Amino acid sequence: MSYTTGCHTIFHHRYHIVWTPKYRYKVLRGKIRERIHAIVRQVCKEMGVTIVSGVLSTNHVHMFVEIPPHIAVSYFMQRIKGRSSRKIQQEFPELKKRYWGQRFWARGYFCTTSGNITDDIILQYLEQHSDKD
Secondary structure (H helix, E strand, C coil), rough: CCEEEECCCCEECEEEECCCCCHHHCCCCCCCHHHHHHHHHHHHHHCEEEEEEEEEECCCCEEEEECCCCCCCHHHHHHHHHHHHHHHHHHHHHHHHCCCCCCCCCCCEEEECCCCCCHHHHHHHHHHHHHHH
16 A cells, blocks of 8 residues: 655545436447546646546446545535536537536435455454553
8 A cells, every 4th residue: 555645644545436427328438438538637637636547437437536635525526527517518519408407417426435444443443542541
């Protein structure tokens, strides 16, 4: 496991994030797919988020990213989904028939953290330290 360093921090915050287009339509193909790929990379670069791995399926997006501690996952997702939705709908007007209401992405997203330890190990660790006090 490698840690990332900031000015006053050392961290290893990795998240598996999944989100889908509205109605889970299979529209992430061709030029739309390429454009979303470029927009996501651009937003990650601007925010200092490292993409460990990512997959664009036809009806959902998987990303494994490392997000610095000063950025909330919800803020990161707001920027990714907001910017990509706006730009995709501007650049591909044919999507407006299918995605009315100015929203390309479905509400919400799935997110889980990555790590080498389980909840049980953390609880055991905390119990050991509470006995010493």
